[in-house]
Amino acid sequence: MINFYSFRGQVTMINDFFTGQNGEGSGCKKLVSVENSQGELVNFVVAPTTYFVDHVMINVGDNVTGYYDGNAPVPLIYPPQYQALIMVKESPTQNVKVDFFNRQLVSSDGQLKLNISPSTQIVLTNGQAFTNNPANRNLIVIYGPTTRSIPAQTIPFRIIVWC
Incomplete structure (x- = not known):
């Protein structure tokens, strides 16, 4: 890993x-x-x-x-x-997190939880659609605002699966 x-x-x-x-x-x-x-x-x-x-x-x-x-x-x-x-x-309009996300889609450092919506784009590094569950994988997550909870929660704009 x-x-x-x-x-x-x-x-x-x-x-x-x-x-x-x-x-x-x-x-x-x-x-x-x-x-x-x-x-x-x-x-x-x-x-x-x-x-x-x-x-x-x-x-x-x-x-x-x-x-x-x-x-x-x-x-x-x-x-x-x-x-x-x-x-x-770096971009002022988006945040990026690269980490392993577990089966609850919480990052390995426990700082970010993903709430996937129908509008969340999930792709491979080559830009092709990823059709499986992104849990228990290394992910590149592009997101905007988060909650102030621990872990912070967000609905990502895009998830790139790092195979």
Whole structure:
């Protein structure tokens, strides 16, 4: 099971990431540097398999959240360098939560409960409809307002099933 960790901040640099000798992989992977409000820096390796919510293009100066597997091995370097699984460009009109949701559709950290409505779009990462129950899965949830309860409850706009 993936243990999603995240880092949020502003993109300070985007460069090509070379994976081998003689320029192998040139242009296929990017190294995205992100700095948070406390001045902490993280480098994300963004591969062709990295999922960008809403398939947006990110640029230097954008506020983003990068999600990575907290159980995956990482090189012992500074700044830390993580393989980005999911990238989200921040938007004032929507919230995004990436987590495992149990059979009651409560996130693994107990902070968000999903109340699915007929208007909630449930899709796969390739945009195709997901017709099974989204419970007990890793989900990318795009939502708006929540209740002030614990856990907060919301009717999501869209759920992306991370298979």
